[in-house]
Amino acid sequence: MYKMCKRFSITFLAIFLAVILAGFLFLDNVGMNYTMSEAQLTDLPKATIARKxxxxxxxxxxxxxxxxxxxxxxxxxxxxxxxxxxxxxxxxxxxxxxxxxxxxxxxxxxxxxxxxxxxxxxxxxxxxxxxxxxxxxxxxxxxxxxxxxxxxxxxxxxxxxxxxxxxxxxxxxxxxxxxxxxxxxxxxxxxxxxxxxxxxxxxxxxxxxxxxxxxxxxxxxxxxxxxxxxxxxxxxxxxxxxxxxxxxxxxxxxxxxxPVINASAFFLDDFPSPVPMGDGTYIRRDYNRDISSFYSNVWWPDMLTLCEEYGIRYTGMLIEDYSDETDGVFPRQTDTERFEHFGYMLLDNGGEIGMHGYNHQPLCFTGFDFKDEVDYNTWPSEETAESAMREAFDYLDTLYPENTAAVYVPPSNILSEEGRTFLKEHFPQIKVIASLYLEGEIEYSQEFEIAEDGVIEFPRVISGAILDQYMRWDALNTLNLYYVNSHFMHPDDVLDEDRGAADGWEVLFGNLCDYVDWLYTSAPNIRNLTGSDAGRATARYDILSIERTDTRDEIRLRLDGFWDEAWLMARCNGQSIVGVTGGTLEHIGDDYYLLHATQDQVRIELEGE
Ligand SMILES: [Zn+2]
The missing domain is CATH 3.40.50.880 (Class I glutamine amidotransferase (GATase) domain)
Structure with a gap:
């Protein structure tokens, strides 16, 4: 009897463990295995956005x-x-x-x-x-x-x-x-x-x-x-x-x-999106893998190392389908496995997923001139554009219910004036538009600001992984004026010769690591923010103005438009700061100090030279 009991309990234990294991596997398959990080900043109340x-x-x-x-x-x-x-x-x-x-x-x-x-x-x-x-x-x-x-x-x-x-x-x-x-x-x-x-x-x-x-x-x-x-x-x-x-x-x-924004944001455009089938010339050459396997086993693990090392929080921009359809019906994406795999990992690593589009056709309506820059279709009506976007939002929300898609990146950074108005009217969940800082031929270029209609503009300044001296010059200038890094890249940079594919991913990733290392060495206290938090930080910056009173040994600041915090750059040429009330001060390098104001009145004590 005793023996039977023991045998029974061993069998029972084995079954119990198998059930637990199956449960884990099931959960893993269902994929609810991501934890969203809390937003770091809140939306500003409308009343405070009296701006500028x-x-x-x-x-x-x-x-x-x-x-x-x-x-x-x-x-x-x-x-x-x-x-x-x-x-x-x-x-x-x-x-x-x-x-x-x-x-x-x-x-x-x-x-x-x-x-x-x-x-x-x-x-x-x-x-x-x-x-x-x-x-x-x-x-x-x-x-x-x-x-x-x-x-x-x-x-x-x-x-x-x-x-x-x-x-x-x-x-x-x-x-x-x-x-x-x-x-x-x-x-x-x-x-x-x-x-x-x-x-x-x-x-x-x-x-x-x-x-x-x-x-x-x-x-x-x-x-x-x-x-x-x-x-x-x-x-x-x-x-x-x-x-x-x-x-x-x-x-x-x-x-x-x-005042500065203090934000470091990295956008991954077209990610998640349908993974291209088959081979890429340089991926096959360097890794002897197909594109899908390369993304999962090389590219993405490499990108994730930057989250671990520097605390980067990626903002992924979803594309549901690569059809060039702008009329008719917009069917649901059936191959969701890759969307889950990459999306969950991105969210689990402190990231956020925003809206890039149902497909990659920019929000430009009949009559828009692409000036031979790109080969896209225009949308014949707001109705078709709206039904495509609704489908994409529904898909995104179904995949990642914990995630709020509040950031929009225009496909190829192209967004017509009508498209901009259309977005604001039909998709109020979009709080931030992230396009380009520098002007291009037809691209939508922006300032770091709250637009007249209340949507926040958080432009991207640099892109890709070639990161030549022009990009670095742009990055250096933005870092100094706004204390901002704003970068985007695509997973398919490694497929496109214009974006450095022939160099191979090892070289490209080396460039990216080198840039990131420069950034966090130069600006060790810059905040890693997702796109929507970077937008919120921009709003706080944009509505801020400073009333300053100087005496011999102190500077008093009254911060108009202050909500809950403000960031300021202090460059001390002839004086040293010996104390601050109403905020804290951190040295960046050389004569530069980052001031975190936690009250709308800040007192800076000085010592002359
Ligand atoms: Zn794109």
Missing amino acids: EKYEETPKTCLLLTDSSMENNDVLSVHLREVLEDMRVGYVIVDIALEEIPDFSLYKTIVLVFQNLDLLGEKSIELCQWVQQGGGCMLFCTPEPTAVYRYLAPYMGVKEGGISYSEIQGMNLKEGLMIGGTDFNFHWGDPMAVAMNVQLNDNASVYAESDDDSKIPLLWSAECGEGTWVVNNHGFAEKATRGLTCAAYSMLEETCIY
């Missing part, structure tokens, strides 16, 4: 002198206005071709956005005195060798030169100018910039020089009495160089403070 109006009231501490008779005046002055607005610096713009130059004593900083300094006339003497008494003056463009230039040159740190110019083909950044910019080389090759040949005095600090043997100073600052001159001896004034302008401007004040 407060900025208009910011005290005008900066004088921008422009010359409308100069050929490229519009480009230069628009560029500066954009940077100053992003930095929440209040400014007055005066066109010296038409208006009188105002009294300098009303301002803390002055930016000269013209080349012919003779236009200053006798005011140049006053300007010099104003700097000596503690003002900060920046020359934004390479000056002409005029009489006033020769008068001002010694004060601006110039020892000799200034009569000839050289074509510049590249630039080296030096230590202390930009976050992550030390020894950064940008070699554009074609001689598209011109710089004045100068030699500088010892009181000048060079922050950028030409990358040829002549080492022409391209950006320097010079102490002058109590004040500072900053001279830009180059012609950069593009959207991609705003960070450089911000870095140059921020040297004019002893402590420069500007």
Whole structure:
């Protein structure tokens, strides 16, 4: 009896274990094995999004002198206005071709956005005195060798030169100018910039020089009495160089403070999506696998290592089907296994899944001109576009019920004006649109902001895994102005020769690792956010304006539009921060500090040098 009992219990145990195991296998198959991470930020209440109006009231501490008779005046002055607005610096713009130059004593900083300094006339003497008494003056463009230039040159740190110019083909950044910019080389090759040949005095600090043997100073600052001159001896004034302008401007004040977004976001476009069948030339060459096996066993495990190592949180952008249908019916995707496999792992690793489209046809309606850039169909009506999008949302929500799809990435970053309005009207669940930062031929380009209709624009700045010097230059500039990294790539980059396929995945992934390593070394305290959290962070940044009061040993900030937190960059040139109330301060590198404001009033205690 006892024996039987024992045998029975062993059998029972075996059956019990088998049932448990089967249960696990079943659950695994059903696939409910992912845990969504909590959002890090909440949506802002509508009432707080009164946006930017407060900025208009910011005290005008900066004088921008422009010359409308100069050929490229519009480009230069628009560029500066954009940077100053992003930095929440209040400014007055005066066109010296038409208006009188105002009294300098009303301002803390002055930016000269013209080349012919003779236009200053006798005011140049006053300007010099104003700097000596503690003002900060920046020359934004390479000056002409005029009489006033020769008068001002010694004060601006110039020892000799200034009569000839050289074509510049590249630039080296030096230590202390930009976050992550030390020894950064940008070699554009074609001689598209011109710089004045100068030699500088010892009181000048060079922050950028030409990358040829002549080492022409391209950006320097010079102490002058109590004040500072900053001279830009180059012609950069593009959207991609705003960070450089911000870095140059921020040297004019002893402590420069500007709001930042503080977000690092990595988007995976077309992921999850139907995995291509068959072979890719270079995947077969390097891995002897088909594409499907490569994605599961090489590409995705590699990508996941970056989550473990750096805490990256991917935002995957779903495509349900690759048909080019824009009319008729939009059937449900039947092959869901890959969607579950990749999607669950992405979510389980702190990620989020947003909407890229039912298929890859951009939201552009009949009559939209793709300008031979791409081969897509337009949608004949809002009804067809809506039924396709509804199907895709329903599919996405069914697959990942815990995930809220709040981010939209336009296919190929193309989105017509009508498509933009259509989205807002029919799919209010979309809170963030993530397209491109830099302008393209037909792409939808954006600023980091809340749009007029309340949708948040969080553009992507760089892409892919070639990550050449242009991409890195864009990334460096965005990091400095917004404290943002915004990158996207596709799983099928490894199939496309234009995106580096022939190099092979090992090289491409090496580039990506190298970039990521640079990013988190340069910006060790940047936040890893999903697309929707990055959007929420952008909203907090966009509605913020700063009222600042300086005394000898402290700076007081009143943050208008503050909701629950704000991030600010503090660049300390002549002072050290010894204490903060209303927030915390963390050193980034060189003179840069990241200020996390947790109250709308912040007090910064200083110690002069
Ligand atoms: Zn795509």
